[in-house]
Amino acid sequence: MNLLTAIRTFFTAGQGVFRGMKDASEDSNPIELFKDWFETAEKSGIILPEAMSLATSTPDGHPSLRTVLLKSFDEDGFVFYTNYESRKARELIENPQASILIHWAVLHRQVRIEGPVERVSDAESDTYFASRSRGSQIGAWASMQSKMLGSREILENRVKEADKKFAGQAVPRPEHWGGFRIRPERIEFWQGKADRLHDRFIYSRETGAWRGSRYYP
Template identity: 50%
Template sequence: MAELLALVDDQMPDNPHFLFANWFEAAQREPAAEPTAMTLATVSDEGRPASRIVLLKGHDKRGFVFYTNFESRKGRELAERPVAALTFWWPWIERQIRVEGRVQKVKESEADAYFASRPRASQLGAWASSQSRTVSGRAELDREMQAVEERFRDREVPRPPFWGGYRLHPDRIEFWQHQDQRLHDRIRYCLEGTDWVRERLAP
């Protein structure tokens, strides 16, 4: 599929995953940029929203994968309410993509394979950090890291049971493309049954 610089109504693909892949490829052509960074929004069981940046580690027709600590704030919120929203902003190509849907943990085997591909320091960091808990100071983190280095000295670091991936299965994806005179393009895809329904929204 050729790159779509404007979202022309009768040239849009029926499946938004093709358009995501097309734009993601365009975004990756800028070497200094980090197109995998995305805002992840979750909501607590009292309905309080929270957002933070995580990195996209996989995308296909099933959805969008990220990795984190299951006991972090986001992990606890996803356990209570397994729904989330993602936002990508790629200013160097003047585009935004918004994604919403249900979230499921990825299979253990998939998480193991990804964890094994990470640098050793990141693997040790996953064990050392009780993400989102309060700590007494930097020294406590350094002590945790030393203890973990000692524990796994001269052996492979296994994936912690409290760390893994989530896949957001989208039922809504919106593409935003800057256009002149502020009449930006907005195309939203909504999943109805097994079909994606496409609509244009006013900017």
């Protein structure tokens, strides 16, 4: 690596390039590893470290992507919230398989997660919905996500109507709004390193237990 490349790598890649994946091995628990990486991303000052790309596909194999926010994760899976009548939700209901991707550019880190998807329980969606701001709650009633909208004014009028409807009371969760959980079967960690000789570990769940392997970059 020449000096210029080294300086550029230092400033753009931050700590990640130099840290490598010392903490990863064939026996690591990928959920624990994800937690460690997520906490590092939160501390790094990245805006929206929880933003992730969500890929879905129609049953006949047409893929689509969009950004959603990761709201919780544990051994059971990775949860995001959305409108159950949106395009992504319709695709997930017809073909309950998803892939999510998070790229923390400043850390030179990428995580890919794949697996089957299910709706979270109504109780879990209720709890999360209740924690949102009133404005977001009203927005969930007003927006017919992914449907064509004639004008901004129509949306603003729908917000006013919902606001009036629930004036002076707690906003209940609309039935068309809630969470999905991706139950991971494959999790890949990618750590950028100098000279494109990156570290990659792929973990897959076999008969309940995680097994990891190192891969060529």
